[in-house]
Amino acid sequence: SSELTQDPAVSVALGQTVTITCQGDSLRHFSAAWYQQKPGQAPVLVNYGKNNRPSGIPDRFSGSNSGNTASLTITGAQAEDEADYYCESRDTSANHLFGGGTKLTVL
Amino acid sequence: QVQVKESGPGLAEPSQTLSLTCTVSGGSISTAGYYWSWIRQPAGKGLEWIGRVYTSGSTNYNPSLRSRVTVSLDTSRNQFSLKLNSVTATDTAVYYCARARYYYDSTGPADVAFDIWGLGTMVTVSS
DSSP states (O other), rough: OOEEESSSSSEEEETTTTEEEEOGGGGSSOEEEEEEEOSSSSOOOEHHHHHHHOOOOOOEEEEEEEEEEEEEEEESSOGGOOOOEEEEEOOOOEEEEEEEEEEEEEO | OOOEEESSSSETTSOEEEEEEEEEEESSSTTTTTEEEEEEEEEOOOOEEEEEEESSEEEOTTTTTTTEEEEEEEEETTTTEEEEEEEEEOOOOEEEEEEHHHHHHHEEEEEEEEEEOOEEEEEOOOO
């Protein structure tokens, strides 16, 4: 299968920890990248590979991969973390795939 | 600091061709270690990868769009472009151009991710 599956919506209390997951067969071969998208804005890369963060991304964002599942964990969620989160990887032809996105609500 | 910016008509007629250009500033489009992609997002929906062009000019496309898409590179202008033929209302979306960056470990390229995105441009398909 060349699909990535995410839960449509997740919520977390302010300051608590939340994990957003992404499942797909391609994740057995290629690592995932994670993007944060706020309303009306372009996506921003927040984590990639074996838990790497681009410069400027807070260390509360961490990633992990196991089997066919990739996860993005936000430790101590802040109000500004409320956004849509997309996982992304590649299929066996190295074409890019995006998950359907998870809407994170910070309560 | 490399930036990318989309440009082109905001309206396309059904059955016609949608054409967009992405201008790269702050760096050369030919720099090794990167390639360039188009990604779109219909209103209220998720992201869809359209295709990519390597610095060599070779391309790959989303299988679901392959028959209608062309992505090309213009190194003299530091731009790359998208052409999508035979458009319908379902092609209405925000179109983003983005840079894909290779991340290396001791064995070579280990990961690829879209590290730079344009602001996006809205294209509506309507008569």
